[in-house]
Amino acid sequence: MNPKYERQLKKGVLEMLVLKLLSKEKMYGFQLIQKLQLCNSKYFSLKEGTLYPILYRLEDDGLVKSEKIVNKPKELAKKYYVITDQGVEVLKELEILWKDFSKEVSKIMED
Amino acid sequence: MNKEKYLHKVIKYLSCSKKDKKRIYEDLSADIDEALENGESWQEIEMRFGDPKDLADELMENLEVDTKGRHKKLWIGLICGVCIVVAIGFLAYKMFIPTTILLKDSTYFNYDEVHDKAMEVIEYASNDDYEAIANIGIDEFKQDSVKEQMKETMTMMKHGAFLKISSEQYVENSTLTSKYAAASITVMYEDNAITYTLAFDENLNLSAFYMK
Numbered sequence A: 001m002n003p004k005y006e007r008q009l010k011k012g013v014l015e016m017l018v019l020k021l022l023s024k025e026k027m028y029g030f031q032l033i034q035k036l037q038l039c040n041s042k043y044f045s046l047k048e049g050t051l052y053p054i055l056y057r058l059e060d061d062g063l064v065k066s067e068k069i070v071n072k073p074k075e076l077a078k079k080y081y082v083i084t085d086q087g088v089e090v091l092k093e094l095e096i097l098w099k100d101f102s103k104e105v106s107k108i109m110e111d
Numbered sequence B: 001m002n003k004e005k006y007l008h009k010v011i012k013y014l015s016c017s018k019k020d021k022k023r024i025y026e027d028l029s030a031d032i033d034e035a036l037e038n039g040e041s042w043q044e045i046e047m048r049f050g051d052p053k054d055l056a057d058e059l060m061e062n063l064e065v066d067t068k069g070r071h072k073k074l075w076i077g078l079i080c081g082v083c084i085v086v087a088i089g090f091l092a093y094k095m096f097i098p099t100t101i102l103l104k105d106s107t108y109f110n111y112d113e114v115h116d117k118a119m120e121v122i123e124y125a126s127n128d129d130y131e132a133i134a135n136i137g138i139d140e141f142k143q144d145s146v147k148e149q150m151k152e153t154m155t156m157m158k159h160g161a162f163l164k165i166s167s168e169q170y171v172e173n174s175t176l177t178s179k180y181a182a183a184s185i186t187v188m189y190e191d192n193a194i195t196y197t198l199a200f201d202e203n204l205n206l207s208a209f210y211m212k
Helices: A003-024 A029-038 A048-060 A085-110 B003-013 B018-037 B042-049 B052-063 B067-096 B111-126 B130-135 B144-156
Strands: A064-069 A078-083 B099-102 B162-174 B179-189 B193-200 B206-211
Touching (some): A003 A029, A003 A064, A003 A078, A003 A085, A029 A078, A029 B018, A048 A064, A048 A078, A048 B018, A048 B052, A078 A085, B003 B018, B003 B042, B003 B052, B111 B130, B111 B162, B111 B179, B111 B193, B130 B144
Antiparallel strands (some): A064 A078, B179 B193, B193 B206
C-alpha cells in the first residue's frame, strides 16, 4: 500500500473520529492515541505528529476546547480536550454526510 | 538526549506560530510524562517518537504549514538582504571613491575658468608668493602653519626663472557629496622642473597644493 495515498484517504475522516471519541468523554492527547489503538484498528494508529494538528484545528474552529483538569489530589493538572456544543452539531452533520458518502463511494467502487 | 533536549530540538525545527509551538511543547511533554508513568523507558519513548526533525516535519505537514512558501520567503528575504548590502556598498563606493572624468567633459566646472585659476596659482608659485596662494585657498591655507610649510617648500625647491609649461592635465573628481577640479601641471624652470598638483573646490577655491 502506497503510504502517501493511504494517508490521504484516512486524512478526511480523522477529524470526525476525534470528535466522535470526544463526544463520549473528555480525553487528553495520550488517551486519544491509546483509545484509537484499542479500537483494534490497524488503519488508525495515530501518532502525535498527526493527532495534535487535528486537535489544534478543531480547537481553533471552536469544535473542541482544552481544559487543565486535576483528576486526583496532589496530581499535576492534565490538559484535556472537550467537545463543544458547536463540535457536537458539526459531528452530527459529519455522521450524516459520512453515511451517504460512504454508501456512494462503495457503489462506485463495486461497479 | 533527555526529554527537554529532545523537545527543544523538535521546537527548533518547527516553523509555525508561537501559539502552535507552545501547545505542541505542552502536549508532547505531557505525553512523554504519561508514557513514563505507564512504565515506558525514555529510550523506548524516544524511539517511538522518532527523530526530532522528522517529528517536526510531520507536525508541520499536518498543520499544513506552507514549507515551500517558507523557503520562498527565505529566498526572497535573502535576495532582498543581498540587494540591500549591494546598494549600501554601491552608495558607499559612490560616496567615498571619487569618479574621475576629463575636465573638458565636466558639466559642472568650466574648463577655461579652472585653467585660468590654475595659471594664477602657477604664477604665484613661480614667484614664491605663498601669501597670495593662501589668499585664494580655502580657510585651512590661511593658517600660519600651512603658510610656513609652503614657504619652507618653496625655499627648498629653488627653480630659477620660469621657462614654460611642459604639460598640463585637468580632471573632475566627484563623490556623491562633493566635486573638485584637479590639475597636474609640469613647469620647466631654469634650474629644474616642478610638477604642481592643484585641486579646486566647487567654488574654485584652492583646496590642495602639492609640489614635486
